[in-house]
Amino acid sequence: MADDAVTSKGKFSGMTVDDLLSGNFMDEDDNSEDEGNEGVNDDDDYASLDELEEDEETHKMELAALAEKDPEFFKYLQENDKELLNFTAPAAPADADSDDGGFALDGEDVDMDSDEDEDEESPVLTLAILKGWQRSIIETRSLRSLRKLLLAFRSAARMNDEEAVSGWKIEEASVFNKLVVTAFKYTPVVLQHHLPYKILPNGKFKAPAQNAKFKALQKLVLSYFLTVIHFVSELSDAPMQQLAVQESAKLIPYVISSRKAIRNYLKMCFDLWSSAADEVRLAALLAMRSLVGSQDDSIVDLVLRGSYMALVRSCKSTSAHTLPSINLMKNSAAELYVVDPSTAYQHAFGFIRQLAVHLRNSMKVKSKEAYKQVYNWQFVHSVDFWALVLAKACDAKVESDSGEASELKPLIYPLIQVTLGAIKLIPTARYYPLHLQLLRSLLHIIQRTGTYLSLAPFLVPIITASLSPSSSSAKPKSAALRPLDMTLHIRAPAQYLKTKSYAESTAEEALFVLGSWAECVQGSVAFPEVVLPAVLALRKALKKAHSSGGGKGAANGKIVSMVKTLVERIEEGSKWVSSKRDNVTFAPANQTQVQRWESEVKVEETPVGKYMRVQRKTREKKQAMLEKARQGEGEVLDSD
Incomplete structure (x- = not known):
């Protein structure tokens, strides 16, 4: 139902409702974006850190500093790995280093290719080795331990892939679960320490500096990010899905330059947002919200367009079981659209125009099939969604406090015209439920924006x-x-x-x-x-x-x-x-x-x-x- 018609805001200025319906200004969406060098060689990424030499002992953190700088991570350690907070605890077993699983704090290079040599049997990962990596990361934010952790995670995530080369053997379920959770929780902490990024006053983020350390870590992070996407696609456990989405969202500033990775990640988020458990859907929404915080307008376009398309696909039919899910999607997607009104205007204009074109075609053809283009659940939910967006963006109290009108306010009148036209299309008793659905959407606009519109002429005939x-x-x-x-x-x-x-x-x-x-x-x-x-x-x-x-x-x-x-x-x-x-x-x-x-x-x-x-x-x-x-x-x- 929703096409690929999104135009630049400059083309819309000064247009009338007739111009809106004519649609001659709409351009075809250009999907031929430059993907760049998006391919990631999983066999080489993890070895890139061997070139990164630094004295990790200089980064040793005090326990109090950890609690102050990262209270969320500190709380996680208290609840799940309390023994790691005791810095005087015994070190990991001696065989941890022999299996390339020790602390590797002395700066020596570790040949990752040797871990993946098919002629040698992969070492077995144990909890002791894993705890050694954890302690090294907590005490020194060790990049070498992080590399080993992520290599093990890649082995775990692709256990069912026969063609994948496994760097580690994981024989126990407890080790598997601990490894996955550790990778999710510890990776953002290490990256934020070595490559911090800033949140700007407008809510957008500024990507980390493109220094030598960033270049050395880039392949590692990108490969891990793609592995997480693959791993989530095979997950069915809701709590683990939620954790994966929550923690992977923290890595977005590090991979924002990879369009392929962002597209794949968004597809994963849209799928979860449309069909997963409520807590997972909210986590996917927050991840999408993080992407809207990008300074790259093309990324914001992908999020806004994709969220609306996912909503439209999900509301082809409505029942008592699906309505709460659809309402959640409408309300959450509306939150995304009000973050960046300038970019949202382009999409809202194009999609509201599509509704107008469907209505105009139905009025001209006047056939049963033409009427179905308007009198269906997708049209009704689309109208309600845009009513929610405009109600949030053009809230009378918000505009009064800010002293300026929302950029989306000019779209209120076109949406009202389209909605009233749909109500008048088939004014029979059988479609009173649809008329009332659309009138409720208009009522929401009236309540929030203070726009005057008399609904009585459409309600009194139903009552009489x-x-x-x-x-x-x-x-x-x-x-x-x-x-x-x-x-x-x-x-x-x-x-x-x-x-x-x-x-x-x-x-x-x-x-x-x-x-x-x-x-x-x-x-x-x-x-x-x-x-x-x-x-x-x-x-x-x-x-x-x-x-x-x-x-x-x-x-x-x-x-x-x-x-x-x-x-x-x-x-x-x-x-x-x-x-x-x-x-x-x-x-x-x-x-x-x-x-x-x-x-x-x-x-x-x-x-x-x-x-x-x-x-x-x-x-x-x-x-x-x-x-x-x-x-x-x-x-x-x-x-x-």
Whole structure:
């Protein structure tokens, strides 16, 4: 559904909505990026450190300094390797050095090729050898011990690869687990000591200096990074996946120059973010967030574009089981887009334009297949996602505090136009669930950005239709139908049409959205005039329902009661605002005074605000009961 259309911001300035729909300015995405020398020879990388000579004893750290400089790593040692914090503990066994597994602190070269000679049997890795490397790394940040550790990790990660040359034999599961965790935890600590990088005030990072030490370590780190990606692809254990992603994200500044490595890493993150356990998905999100902190705009483009594409692929269908996952992806991806508004604008413009093109094609062709380009879950979730992005980026309070508008604000109007056009495409009762989904997205924009948009013209017809006796005529077995969850449907099942259950479900959802919208404008000095058309239309529908006997009938008596209650609260809100306006001395044209008056209104203390607070609590309680029922906890659902 999402194409490769992303343009530069310079092409968008001054464009109208018609220009947005025309799309002639869109260029084809150029995927022919220079990969450079991305190939990494795993047999040579680890030997490069033999050229790096330095007196490691000069880097010996005191225990107090370790706790102060790296409290997270120190805490890990306390919980998992407390004996290593005792610097007077006995050294590793003598055979550690004979197996090329000792401390190697004297600066002597260690021939890595000899470790991987196929004519010689690989040594067996033991916990004693591993602890020797750990102690050497803790005491001196030994690069030689790190090299040996990562060589052993490579052997562990590729144990199932028959073509891979193994430098070490790992015969015990406990050694394997200890080795993997040690590699993940210790590697960032050593690299940060020898090649520190800086976090700039704008949240982006500055890569380490390109000195001789960096060049000597570069192949080592890159090979390890690619090995981690391979290792994670074969993992199924969620805690280990989480650890791998968390710790590998700390290496991003060291490998950011390798486009191949970054692409592979992003693919891994997108896969985990789309389907893994929640804690793993959050770790993948933080890793993606680290990449957004790159000063290379092309890397940021990869993250933003890839996250949206992964979201679209994941929301082809929606159910009670997949909806929480999709919502997590939408909210987390929205966080990525607000980090760099300038770059995000390019992607948001292009993808919102794609939605507009789908809508325009559906309006022109007017066929069943054309309508499906708009009336599907991917379109609905895409609209909701961009509504989330714009709501976060253009938050009225944030803009007020900063004193400047977000660069994404010009996209609010195009998104609203596309959404309203989709609602009008098929204005039939069967698609009320989809209409309500889209209206909720618009409501979110209104609530956060302060944008004025009247939703009443789209909600009142749904409510008045549910009041009609014909909308809830009796059907065989209709009483056995469960209430339709509007968050899980965009098209009503055939058996629900013209049933009491469907009429009540649509009316309840429409009334909640209408009440939420009224709450948004309750603080406006023009509230009585704004809500008057909706109040008159609903009063007329109520009168018609009573005159036809619907007010007393079982079919829509509940709906009449709900509508009447909301209308009364809105009318009370109008009277409340009118009484407050009686004391003002300024005219409506004085915008400064109007804004000051509106800013002093406490909406939660108004009639509509109090009513909606109760409605939200009731709604949350009902949702919790439904969730328990889905999980089979035997909850009894009260439909009244």
